[in-house]
Amino acid sequence: MAQNRTVSKATEDFGGLRMTKQRQAVYDVLSDLGPQHPTAAEVFVTAKERMPSISLATVYNCLETLTGAGAIKQVNIDREASRYCPNLQPHAHFYCTGCNQVFDIGLERGADAESVWSLPAGCRVEEMHVAMRGICGRCPNCSTAAKS
Amino acid sequence: MAQNRTVSKATEDFGGLRMTKQRQAVYDVLSDLGPQHPTAAEVFVTAKERMPSISLATVYNCLETLTGAGAIKQVNIDREASRYCPNLQPHAHFYCTGCNQVFDIGLERGADAESVWSLPAGCRVEEMHVAMRGICGRCPNCSTAAKS
DNA sequence: AACCTTTTTTAGAATAGTTCTTGATCTAAA
């Protein structure tokens, strides 16, 4: 029944976090969805298919715990529902208004996102969020838009 | 009674926007507050002092209209209440966890915030939001933190 | 295993920020 997994699915411990069934399920949904960035509600739907007893509150709990442990990242774009992603590399988020999807955008080789900003002396950055909005040029909606 | 204002207070028309008393009041509150970035509720408090009849819904309306017209910018940091700022130059926002304030951070001379990101071909950025979180090193709370 | 303690989960209520609705008021144009 249990499928053989070649990719290690974060059985690794994240800061001594207790990996409960629910947390594992939530994490798995997130990493199975790959480059997509689901909202808590979307995670809940998929998680519930696999574990019918799970509740929305638990999904929120798990997402918060996993975020706190550094296993996943919370992505906020405008005031829309938070999205979550398992990509821990430094990256920006691109929200395509054509296909309504959020993509990860990596840093250029050797580039440093912080250095373009003129930070006052003594100012220490602990976290940085970069979100872009536009058209991705890939999705059906975008190709029409791009043609114009 | 009316103070002489040397600085022009956006009597300029923003994309043919009708500058009603309420919109002007909301805009004035925002620009009077200078580098601070008030929430809608905070704008409402100050606006109501000057125009007791104004309602919260109207403040939201005005902020939305002004944002749409490009007169002000909406600033979202995490899922906290939206803040608004009249600074139209390209800039990032720094949220100080010590003093709970949001500061504007300008671009380094000649720098381009977009170029550090490896955007796929065909991808067009229409808007970019950069938010940082950390300690500013200026406020009372920060100086203590910085000493450690 | 049985017991105890702590953590986690669940379901539903509560909350906060924001948007929507409706009727009243204002504005600009004819």
Next chain:
DNA sequence: TTTAGATCAAGAACTATTCTAAAAAAGGTT
């Protein structure tokens, strides 16, 4: 001045999220 459309005010409604309290699960210890 009339008319049509835009804007405003007040409060209800909505949505994403957090809180609460009780039940369940997980460890650790005998």
